[in-house]
Amino acid sequence: MRLVLVGPPGAGKGTQAQFLASHYSIPHISTGDIFRANLKDGTALGIQAKGFMDRGELVPDSVTNEMVRDRLTKDDLSNGFLLDGFPRNVAQAEVLRAILAERKTPLSAVLELAVDTAEIILRLSGRRVCRNCGKVWHVEFDKPADPTKCDICQGELYQREDDKEEVITRRLEVYQEQTAPIIAFYRTEGLLITISATGSVSDITERAITALSRVQ
Ligand code: AMP
Numbered sequence: 298m299r300l301v302l303v304g305p306p307g308a309g310k311g312t313q314a315q316f317l318a319s320h321y322s323i324p325h326i327s328t329g330d331i332f333r334a335n336l337k338d339g340t341a342l343g344i345q346a347k348g349f350m351d352r353g354e355l356v357p358d359s360v361t362n363e364m365v366r367d368r369l370t371k372d373d374l375s376n377g378f379l380l381d382g383f384p385r386n387v388a389q390a391e392v393l394r395a396i397l398a399e400r401k402t403p404l405s406a407v408l409e410l411a412v413d414t415a416e417i418i419l420r421l422s423g424r425r426v427c428r429n430c431g432k433v434w435h436v437e438f439d440k441p442a443d444p445t446k447c448d449i450c451q452g453e454l455y456q457r458e459d460d461k462e463e464v465i466t467r468r469l470e471v472y473q474e475q476t477a478p479i480i481a482f483y484r485t486e487g488l489l490i491t492i493s494a495t496g497s498v499s500d501i502t503e504r505a506i507t508a509l510s511r512v513q
Contacts, residue, residue, distance in 0.1 A: 298323055298377040298509070299402060301384070301393075301488075303479060304410030306468045307417035307424075308494045309501065311433070313410065314381040316502045317509075324373050327381040328361060331368070351458045353467035355385055355475060362392045369396055377405065386475040390482050406512045407483040408505060410494035414469060421465050425454040 298321045302310045311327060318325035332350060335343030342364065349356045365383050384390040397403050423436040425444075429452025434441050441448040459468060483489040490512070492504045 298379075298512070299397070299405045300377065300379045300509075301404060301407040301483075302379060302381045302410065303407055303476070303483075304494060305412065305414075305417055305472045305476075306465070307421040308410035308412045309420075309498070310381045310410060312498055313494075313501060313505060314379050316498075317408075317505060318379045320502075320506060321377065321379070323377045323379050325379050325381060326365075326368055326383070328365065328383040328385075329381075331364060332356065351464070353459050353464040353471060355471060358386070358388055358392070361385075362389060365389075365393070366396055374402075384479055387478050387482050390479045404488055406490050406509060407488045408509065409480060409489060409491040410501070411491055412494040416495060417469065418462075418465060421460050422462055424460050425456055427452040428455050429453070 300317070300321075300323075302314055302317075304310055311330075314325045314327065332343065332346045336347055336350070337343070342360065345360055346356045355361070361383065365380075369378070380393075384393050394403075420435070420438075423438065425434045425436060426432070427434070427447035427450065430447060430450045432447055432449055433439075434447070434454060436444065441454070445454055446452070447454060458464065480489060490508045492501070492508050494501055496504075
């Protein structure tokens with residue numbers, strides 16, 4: 298199963314990706330997570346990406362494409378992979394198609410998580426992340442007992458710089474302008490499957506697995 302997950306910020310791509318990756322026994326490759334890990338470790342890649350990420354802009358394709366190309370050469374992809382957060386524009390989609398064509402391992406499907414803008418703003422502005430274990434909480438929908446600490450590991454919770462309201466607005470604009478066109482691209486390729494991403498996390502996972510069962 299070689300999958301791309303696409304949808305606006307706050308659609309729940311990261312959450313669904315974890316469940317789907319475990320269901321299909323494939324690695325979850327999140328470009329946002331790779332950038333954040335690099336940022337945390339203070340690598341050159343992290344330093345290059347930081348300004349773009351803090352502003353809610355896309356990191357330049359030259360940087361992102363090389364990072365993905367490199368990740369796709371690792372030897373843990375025999376069952377496939379789930380890409381989350383890549384591609385984010387048509388140029389990246391074309392690069393991905395070329396990388397996979399070289400290896401004769403084309404995508405199986407592109408799953409679009411559809412959710413409306415008002416819901417996205419609610420979800421993202423209330424999102425808090427554990428600095429220690431990375432678990433994602435929500436100030437209203439998934440509260441820890443102590444609003445400042447992770448229930449699981451007692452780590453400190455923080456708000457991602459790009460989950461602040463002014464940055465969310467910019468990320469949504471960037472999504473509409475740059476990422477939404479890949480939906481038409483993949484529809485034309487006959488790869489697009491769209492599901493609604495509202496409701497409980499488990500309902501959405503079930504919807505996704507049902508929709509994807511037509512692919513295998
Ligand atoms: P995410 O966690 O997927 O929302 O990504 C967080 C941030 O990382 C984005 O707002 C971008 O700044 C950067 N990023 C992640 N994936 C990409 C990509 N495919 N192309 C460019 N920038 C990206």
